[in-house]
Amino acid sequence: MRCPICGIEIEEFLGEVILKEVKRLWRITKEGRELADEETEYSRVIERCYCPACDAEFVMNLDEAKELLKGNAILVDKDAPMKIVEVETEFGTWERIAVVKFNNELYFSDPKQFQIIIKHNETRRMLLFLRKYPIKIKLPKNLDVEEIRVFEWCPSCSRHTYHIKVTDNIIKCEECGHKRWY
Numbered sequence: 001m002r003c004p005i006c007g008i009e010i011e012e013f014l015g016e017v018i019l020k021e022v023k024r025l026w027r028i029t030k031e032g033r034e035l036a037d038e039e040t041e042y043s044r045v046i047e048r049c050y051c052p053a054c055d056a057e058f059v060m061n062l063d064e065a066k067e068l069l070k071g072n073a074i075l076v077d078k079d080a081p082m083k084i085v086e087v088e089t090e091f092g093t094w095e096r097i098a099v100v101k102f103n104n105e106l107y108f109s110d111p112k113q114f115q116i117i118i119k120h121n122e123t124r125r126m127l128l129f130l131r132k133y134p135i136k137i138k139l140p141k142n143l144d145v146e147e148i149r150v151f152e153w154c155p156s157c158s159r160h161t162y163h164i165k166v167t168d169n170i171i172k173c174e175e176c177g178h179k180r181w182y
């Protein structure tokens with residue numbers, strides 16, 4: 001995947017997991033208290049991943065990082081144009097999910113739950129889109145989704161801009177029209 005901050009193709013993340021939780025059981029009496037039992041239980045408190053190229057911090061868990069590297073998930077700018085559809089879930093409930101098309105494939109996200117915060121010089125909020133939504137959903141028939149615009153570095157504008165795909169491997173900057181390989 002490409003890091004959304006530095007634009008470099010990365011093949012790994014550095015993952016940081018903070019584990020904690022020590023449980024102690026005390027017996028409390030009139031005389032005082034004494035340790036009855038001590039058991040240690042570890043749980044993941046904080047998980048975050050870092051881009052090995054630019055050190056940007058992604059507030060996401062290790063599994064999400066793995067899915068991104070495998071191409072089963074993509075990150076999309078929170079404010080990028082995306083389709084919101086109401087779908088019926090396997091539990092008979094209705095949910096509003098976001099759908100984008102990337103490389104001719106559909107990806108799904110829950111805008112409320114799949115937010116990924118990326119901290120570098122500034123904070124960016126992105127959404128994690130999955131190729132396979134975690135629960136079964138019934139998609140509406142004739143769902144028409146446009147190909148997502150990609151947020152990439154434009155060498156002509158010298159900043160990150162939205163690009164549209166003109167062919168499979170060429171993208172065009174929406175600001176200045178500069179075309180380049182993707």
Ligand SMILES: [Zn+2]
Nearest residue numbers: 003006051054
């Ligand atoms: Zn980076």
Ligand SMILES: [Zn+2]
Nearest residue numbers: 154157173176
């Ligand atoms: Zn440009």
